[in-house]
Amino acid sequence: MSAATETLSGTRLHSSWSRDLRQPLTVAVAGNPNTGKTSLFNTLTGLRQKVANYPGVTVESKLGQWSVATDCLVRVIDLPGLYSLEATSLDEQIARDVLLGHAAKIAKPDVVIVTVDATNLTRNLYLATQVIETGLPLVVALTMFDLAERSKLRIDVQKLSDFLGVQVVPVAAKRRRGIDELGQAVLSAAAAGSREKPNWSFSIPNQNGAPSLSDLSPESWQELLTARYRWLEKVVAESTKNDKTQQPNISERIDAFVTHKFLGPLILAVVMLLIFQTIFSWANLPMNLIDHVFSALGAGLRTHSPPGILTDLLVDGVIAGVGGVLVFLPQILLLFLFITLLEDSGYMARAAFLMDRLMRAFGLHGKAFVPLLSSFACAVPGIMATRTIENPKDRVATIMIAPFMSCSARLPVYTLMIGAFFSGQKVLGFISLGAAMILGMYLLGIGVAIIVAWILKHTFLNAPSPPFMMELPPYRMPNLANVAHTLLARVGVFLKQAGTVIMAISILMWVLVTFPRASATVAGSDHAIQVENSYAGRAGRVIEPLIAPLGFDWKIGIALISSFAARETVISTLAIVYKVGDDSGTESTSLVAAMRNARRADGSHIWTPLVALSLMVFFVLACQCMSTVAIVRRETNSWRWPLFMVSYMLVLAYVASLITYQGGRLIGLG
Amino acid sequence: MTLDKTPIGSAVRIVSIEGSDILTLRLMEMGMVPGAPARVIKSAPLGDPIQICLGDYHLALRRNEARTITVALSD
Numbered sequence: 001m002s003a004a005t006e007t008l009s010g011t012r013l014h015s016s017w018s019r020d021l022r023q024p025l026t027v028a029v030a031g032n033p034n035t036g037k038t039s040l041f042n043t044l045t046g047l048r049q050k051v052a053n054y055p056g057v058t059v060e061s062k063l064g065q066w067s068v069a070t071d072c073l074v075r076v077i078d079l080p081g082l083y084s085l086e087a088t089s090l091d092e093q094i095a096r097d098v099l100l101g102h103a104a105k106i107a108k109p110d111v112v113i114v115t116v117d118a119t120n121l122t123r124n125l126y127l128a129t130q131v132i133e134t135g136l137p138l139v140v141a142l143t144m145f146d147l148a149e150r151s152k153l154r155i156d157v158q159k160l161s162d163f164l165g166v167q168v169v170p171v172a173a174k175r176r177r178g179i180d181e182l183g184q185a186v187l188s189a190a191a192a193g194s195r196e197k198p199n200w201s202f203s204i205p206n207q208n209g210a211p212s213l214s215d216l217s218p219e220s221w222q223e224l225l226t227a228r229y230r231w232l233e234k235v236v237a238e239s240t241k242n243d244k245t246q247q248p249n250i251s252e253r254i255d256a257f258v259t260h261k262f263l264g265p266l267i268l269a270v271v272m273l274l275i276f277q278t279i280f281s282w283a284n285l286p287m288n289l290i291d292h293v294f295s296a297l298g299a300g301l302r303t304h305s306p307p308g309i310l311t312d313l314l315v316d317g318v319i320a321g322v323g324g325v326l327v328f329l330p331q332i333l334l335l336f337l338f339i340t341l342l343e344d345s346g347y348m349a350r351a352a353f354l355m356d357r358l359m360r361a362f363g364l365h366g367k368a369f370v371p372l373l374s375s376f377a378c379a380v381p382g383i384m385a386t387r388t389i390e391n392p393k394d395r396v397a398t399i400m401i402a403p404f405m406s407c408s409a410r411l412p413v414y415t416l417m418i419g420a421f422f423s424g425q426k427v428l429g430f431i432s433l434g435a436a437m438i439l440g441m442y443l444l445g446i447g448v449a450i451i452v453a454w455i456l457k458h459t460f461l462n463a464p465s466p467p468f469m470m471e472l473p474p475y476r477m478p479n480l481a482n483v484a485h486t487l488l489a490r491v492g493v494f495l496k497q498a499g500t501v502i503m504a505i506s507i508l509m510w511v512l513v514t515f516p517r518a519s520a521t522v523a524g525s526d527h528a529i530q531v532e533n534s535y536a537g538r539a540g541r542v543i544e545p546l547i548a549p550l551g552f553d554w555k556i557g558i559a560l561i562s563s564f565a566a567r568e569t570v571i572s573t574l575a576i577v578y579k580v581g582d583d584s585g586t587e588s589t590s591l592v593a594a595m596r597n598a599r600r601a602d603g604s605h606i607w608t609p610l611v612a613l614s615l616m617v618f619f620v621l622a623c624q625c626m627s628t629v630a631i632v633r634r635e636t637n638s639w640r641w642p643l644f645m646v647s648y649m650l651v652l653a654y655v656a657s658l659i660t661y662q663g664g665r666l667i668g669l670g
Numbered sequence: 671m672t673l674d675k676t677p678i679g680s681a682v683r684i685v686s687i688e689g690s691d692i693l694t695l696r697l698m699e700m701g702m703v704p705g706a707p708a709r710v711i712k713s714a715p716l717g718d719p720i721q722i723c724l725g726d727y728h729l730a731l732r733r734n735e736a737r738t739i740t741v742a743l744s745d
Contacts (some may be wrong), residue, residue, distance in 0.1 A: 084699045086692075086695060119726065121726070122725055122726065126700075218690030226704055229698075229701065230705075252723075255712075259712065262715070264715050352730075357719070469735060472721060472730055
């Protein structure tokens with residue numbers, strides 16, 4: 001056991017409370033998915049938590065601090081949900097490795113809190129008995145205790161505790177019931193140190209360290225497993241009393257509509273439409289507000305500070321660049337809000353249930369539906385959500401197509417292009433052309449994703465149709481505190497990126513556009529000459545022959561180069577290239593005007609509707625996002641897949657853009 | 671009778687589960703053990719997967735996997 005436990009053992013519990021714990025205890029919260037584990041973690045730690053990445057391992061684990069008593073802080077780790085120590089998915093492997101102390105650089109927890117859903121005792125206790133067998137100091141937290149009481153299920157906690165040989169504490173996280181008792185139990189478990197391993201007949205014989213059934217013959221593990229369940233059924237039968245008069249299950253009644261043959265798919269379509277509609281209309285107001293604030297900030301700074309290179313850098317580089325990206329914050333927030341609500345309410349599992357058969361036609365898994373839907377917000381959390389897909393080939397196939405889902409970073413690109421070249425037009429008399437085009441871009445991404453998935457699954461990710469087994473958790477009212485925690489964490493990640501990566505790229509692009517200075521007399525007076533002679537201008541010139549067939553000139557080339565770090569920088573780069581960041585109006589309107597007025601040497605327009613369409617198609621298909629590349633590298637643990645992804649998506653984007661532009665010219669557009 | 675052929679709405683008891691792979695292991699770990707009570711709730715709109723109530727919770731399972739599970743109607 002760790003030093004902290006050793007110093008604690010032998011001291012009386014109440015005296016150990018007041019002592020100075022130089023090395024705080026580490027408590028891991030483990031449990032089945034959907035058992036209120038995260039609710040409990042949030043209640044224990046409040047706002048003292050952070051999403052952390054451990055060095056060298058692919059663990060995004062939530063860490064927090066819990067003040068158990070006035071002067072006693074405990075470190076708490078929220079582990080990914082798991083059904084068994086026989087891990088079948090990456091999420092489960094992570095949780096198991098941390099529990100057993102196999103995770104690199106993460107100390108074995110001093111105490112484990114196993115959450116056990118009081119409304120689903122038998123299956124939850126399966127994992128609990130496995131963790132009890134490891135001998136780790138352990139406390140069982142009986143979650144959803146209020147729900148069990150309400151459904152007239154009476155649990156004899158003491159009896160359950162006697163059977164299991166560990167302390168069992170009923171909790172209701174939302175109402176903070178049982179939290180103090182849980183704290184006492186954790187401290188006394190820590191003080192007692194490692195327990196003697198229980199002597200159960202169904203335990204795996206002669207186990208060393210991690211028990212693994214897979215080392216045994218199928219006959220013997222089936223026998224042991226069945227025996228364990230027999231025992232668990234007996235434990236549950238003897239320690240509970242069910243007064244409920246077979247009331248109909250509420251979740252089943254909701255399911256009668258939500259997964260109904262006809263209503264189910266209809267509800268799914270309406271839910272998705274509603275999400276996108278909301279993001280487009282509701283987000284506009286706060287987005288314009290942010291846009292105005294940054295424009296005003298730039299203009300104010302310009303008038304109140306001496307003209308010079310530093311002011312230029314701040315206004316054209318930092319403020320224009322970062323402001324152009326922060327504008328998305330409302331859209332990202334709304335999208336994550338919806339996805340978190342759908343996830344926490346239990347609807348996401350139903351969506352996967354409805355979609356599995358369809359997804360299988362393309363070689364994918366129903367569980368891929370959730371990550372792909374999340375990818376419409378951002379591919380990074382979407383790709384992380386693939387960890388629940390057990391089959392590695394299926395998981396990689398899902399990761400490979402996730403970036404085709406039009407993420408929130410593409411939206412402003414679509415919005416800019418449509419605002420500049422397609423605004424105010426109608427299709428069929430009543431549908432706005434812009435809305436139809438945005439829908440078209442989403443559909444293009446989905447269509448290509450389906451084709452690519454099918455090809456991947458029939459070539460080098462070929463594998464037999466994977467088993468589909470998924471819990472359909474009971475519908476629950478989303479816990480608003482949990483939703484707020486998730487949103488805060490996501491906003492934090494986004495702001496950090498805007499403050500670091502995107503600011504760095506904005507500054508870099510500004511430098512590349514500003515240097516070398518054309519000449520002392522020309523600089524500042526003629527921006528076009530300056531840009532053309534800058535480093536960025538030269539780079540744009542170099543790739544111009546390559547992108548000219550797509551309809552792009554060298555200025556668009558500059559924007560394209562910068563957008564490979566992050567799509568949203570295309571707008572800030574265009575703003576820098578066209579030098580519109582310090583206009584008194586909003587950035588986007590002035591950028592639109594600059595784009596509409598930009599002309600070639602022969603007087604023809606650089607930007608035409610066809611060029612805009614070609615650029616939009618390119619942005620649908622190209623993988624222009626450093627964060628995505630980094631997360632794919634981390635999640636697949638190799639450079640092979642991220643490099644493959646970037647290259648094939650680039651080729652696809654180029655070809656599709658080429659077809660769009662040249663095809664459009666052939667039929668007389670543009 | 672296997673679980674994939676069981677009529678919607680029937681209450682059954684698990685008799686046996688065929689196979690020795692990781693899926694069988696996981697199914698059994700989730701409570702699909704001989705003797706366990708189960709109920710077939712419905713099938714998804716496209717006919718697959720099916721929804722099973724196993725003990726105190728609900729599980730979605732493809733017919734392919736359900737085929738490996740032998741059940742007997744209870745009562």
